[in-house]
Amino acid sequence: MTTSPLTGRQGKALAACYFCFFAILGLLVPYLGLYLDGLGFHSLEIGQLLAILFATRIIAPNLWAALADHLGKRVAIIRLGAALAALTFAGLSGSTAFVTLALVMALFTFFWNAILAQLEAVTLTSLGERSHQYGTLRSFGSVGYIVMVVGAGWWFERHGASALPHIGLLVFAALVLTSWFIREPAEAAPAQRHQASLGFVEALRQPKVILFLLTALLIQASHGPFYTFYVLYLIQLGFGEAWAGALVALGVIAEIGIFALAPRLLARWSLSSLMLVGCALAALRWLMTDWMGMSLSGQALAALLHAFSFGLTHACAIAFVHGAFASADQGKAQALYASLSFGVGGALGAYLSGILWQNGDGAHVTWWSAAMAALAAGLIMLLFKFFDAKRETDPTPV
16 A cells, blocks of 8 residues: 555645745745736836846755755755745835845845755655655645635735735745754765765766756746736736636646646656657647637636646656756755756746836737747757657656
8 A cells, every 4th residue: 555645744744845835936926026016117127026036046956955965954954944035035025126125035035945956855855765756745835826826816806916025924934834844854874975976967968968957947938927927917918816816726726637647647658758748738828828818718728738838847857857866966956957947947038028028018928938838849859869768767757
């Protein structure tokens, strides 16, 4: 009989941390642009400020991963990152100057980005041979995202987005609390970690690793407009904040479904094939977002493709990183994936979408997103040269 990953305190604590971490993301990604718009910032300034949210992922995860590897205390880094992120996030309340907001966002995201890569590494280490159950724990993050997107959308439509900093601070406090229930899992001895880490650079030199990470960067860059202006885009079409939040939540519900199916999909098809499907459907999703206009059913159909544009591609990326790097290097490898995809890719997408948005013309933004996703699909085609049809890496959807 397979033991549930929620059995025992560790599984429950990890699930709670995922819930809180992604609830914060569910507040910031769809609604921070709305909050900044309410403060009177124009689209280019909003794009620049939201780019900071992703830009700190370029450096921060790697610095924190190096510290975690040196200390061998991943849980301590999670707790420290959560506490300092909560403290600095408090500065968002009452800040209205561009420079002040930029500084606050740079500080709290630097600490916040210490958390996820180490949380992923702790989860995988805790699961051990049950790494295929990763999706079960990670799905609690998706649930947290949905709860926040729907709840905050309902509140903001009735009362405005001015309460965003206060809501965020409450969730950060919950994240700090839940992080204290995680135990430090047993890892390899320092000598073993050092020996395994000697292959980290060599793994990075493999063509398939380079192409896969570049693909992950591009697919996240294609999501840039979604992370920054999607809710504003829907509001300008005529949807209210509640409907916009519901459409975002619908996509995340579909994402949960893909996480549930990921073990079967990854066991049957190659990573490159699944990643190709995810990238191609991402391009279709962004085109449909433009084509469907005010059609609620059409926008809902486009939102459901989030299951593939994000859910499937992320599951593939996590599986690839887990299989391509030694267990002792998982912290660094997950941090590298986060910094290149969500960091470089996310920041690039957010910044360029701010430039392209101009006067609310979303067509240019969605077509640019589709082009990035199509380019990612093209790179995946190259991976067929380096991947055996039956797959060279571990099929488990960690």
